[in-house]
Amino acid sequence: MEENHNQRIPATTMSDEIFALFSEFIEAEIGIKMPPAKKTMLQARLQKRLWKVELSSFDDYYQYVFSPEGREYELPNMIDVVTTNKTDFFREPKHFEILTQRIIPELLAREDAERQMMIWCAGCSTGEEPYSLAMVLHDFAEQVRKFEFLILATDISNKVLEKARLGIYDEEMSAPIPASFRKKYLLRSKDDNKKLVRVVPEIRSLVKFRKLNLIRPDFGFRENMDIIFCRNVIIYFNRSIQEQVIGRICYYLNPGGYLFTGHSETLNGMRLPIKTVAHTVYQKEMDVPLSEQLPIITLKPAEMFVSERPTIVRTVLGSCVAVTMFDPQHGVAAICHALLPESDNLSKHEEEKPNSYKYVDSVIPLMLKKLRNYGVNPQDLEVKLFGGADMLGARTGKIGFQPVGKLNIDAVIQTIQSQNLRLKVSDVGGISGRKILFYTHTGEVLLKRITLRTAYNSPAIE
Known part of the structure; x- marks a missing residue:
């Protein structure tokens, strides 16, 4: 579609709420700092994309970018205009x-x-x-x-x-x-x-x-x-x-x-x-x-990591659960930070979409699929489960106001069993949060319990 400068649709000013949403995504996905002082800059850069896709508000643009169609066609364009690309030949000679x-x-x-x-x-x-x-x-x-x-x-x-x-x-x-x-x-x-x-x-x-x-x-x-x-x-x-x-x-x-x-x-x-x-x-x-050489990464909620490279993966769990998988023969490992299923129908999840990493009924099959690409036999995996604490007495009305942590535990165990996996170690339930370090080259997991007060103040806790 060619851009017609004479027929541009005027866009409204970006609200603070929408800027905060864009800012959070940009820092999480790209790593670029986006403090409030950069709101005007971001608005100016995204304005061109609004004209291109013929939308009149940043609210509509946000909804479009994170729709299934927008993630495929527009999100790469948004990343292009957000990133800074200043360079020269023979810079710093x-x-x-x-x-x-x-x-x-x-x-x-x-x-x-x-x-x-x-x-x-x-x-x-x-x-x-x-x-x-x-x-x-x-x-x-x-x-x-x-x-x-x-x-x-x-x-x-x-x-x-x-x-x-x-x-x-x-x-x-x-x-x-x-x-x-x-x-x-x-x-x-x-x-x-x-x-x-x-x-x-x-x-x-x-x-x-x-x-x-x-x-x-x-x-x-x-x-x-x-x-x-x-x-x-x-x-x-x-x-x-x-x-x-x-x-x-x-x-x-x-x-x-x-x-x-x-x-x-x-x-x-x-x-x-x-x-x-x-x-x-x-x-x-x-x-x-x-x-001392190992890279350390932090796994946030709704994220998954699969690699044959030795790495230390750390995450903090409240009512959510973490599942680790390790194949000692191939030296390949996987870990997810997830919660109970979004639905009972796996086909409703869009494969390889980031949101699917959030739910145990979709992320565990995805982990297995990626591990199979390394030649892994699921029957050889050492599977471990952590988390599912009853944090702050949280309850859900979906199934008789049960503790959220217990529902997460039940959901992941059911999914593990449905995939014919063998659970080697589990440390779940209770009222304490957990901080874990997963060593992907050995399958070892170091666990530290955190108090209710510490867990409540931790931004990584669900």
């Missing part, structure tokens, strides 16, 4: 000097230097940073020592990834690129009126672009990285999310590998297995105990 003069020679001097070097550019935006890296490394390989490398570039925005893959830019944007590199690695448009340049195919072939959300628990990488650039990305996250993201990034960094961050970002005070080697340049320590 000192990093490239350190890379070629110190880090690459050191990595090549190691015993396993014959293999392909893996570099990850996180938050790559429209591609200027990974292409800058590719130019530098390609030139180094030609001038100093030939070696093979591959750059993985990721971003959450489909729109910027499409532009990055094309590698076409306004000619004026290429000004920061060294003149010798412009001549060697850029093609000028045959149409002089367009003033466009394009990165040469040889350099484009060295960069693989992929969509990735940095605040997701598992990045899905099959191998670790030697060098990671994550520059001017975490500044948009709150401190807690920053530490979780960098912790997971460090986990995917090889021992002795290097992490580059932005000059305006600080990792001071974070518990990370890295040491500073230059300003905003860090090296992962060579001999770090696995327990």
Whole structure:
């Protein structure tokens, strides 16, 4: 649909209530801080989407975005306009000097230097940073020592990834690129009126672009990285999310590998297995105990996590329940934080939709489906169940005003039995909340009971 500027539908001002809903979702889903001071900015960015989908109020737009149709067609567009995509070629050039003069020679001097070097550019935006890296490394390989490398570039925005893959830019944007590199690695448009340049195919072939959300628990990488650039990305996250993201990034960094961050970002005070080697340049320590390397993620209500990567998953339970699954043969684990079924009809749940993770009758089959993709036999799983406390005497009128926790316990046990799973351990009921730590590489669960007062004040409790 083409946008008709003369027939735009005027939108009302975004209410504080709708802003709060958008803000909560954006921080939870993308990690970007959205305090009240950013309401005007958010309203201006979303206004364009209202015009595009021909809606006249932000209330209607919110309802549409989170409808089944909106989640599929509009939510990606909303994420695109919300994310910030400021980048340049050869930004923070000192990093490239350190890379070629110190880090690459050191990595090549190691015993396993014959293999392909893996570099990850996180938050790559429209591609200027990974292409800058590719130019530098390609030139180094030609001038100093030939070696093979591959750059993985990721971003959450489909729109910027499409532009990055094309590698076409306004000619004026290429000004920061060294003149010798412009001549060697850029093609000028045959149409002089367009003033466009394009990165040469040889350099484009060295960069693989992929969509990735940095605040997701598992990045899905099959191998670790030697060098990671994550520059001017975490500044948009709150401190807690920053530490979780960098912790997971460090986990995917090889021992002795290097992490580059932005000059305006600080990792001071974070518990990370890295040491500073230059300003905003860090090296992962060579001999770090696995327990100190493990990324720690927090599982919130209505979330699920499945991975073959060793991870510590923590969650806090009140009347809700957590189910853990572990296959010792394949080293794959899964955990969910859920509650009683939404309905008795599983088919009513939309498979793979986030809301389906909320209910035990749909999330447990989804966990099993994902585990089967790793070759897991459900009969080999160690299944454990926790939670279901009678918090604050909460009752539901659905089934004779029974305690909510008991209903959750009964529902999950019924679902486990319907899937022919064997429950190995359970710690449920009572009046105390539970904080659990799940170690996905061993299946071990550490449990700490929390008092009624502590549980009541905890924002993670249902």
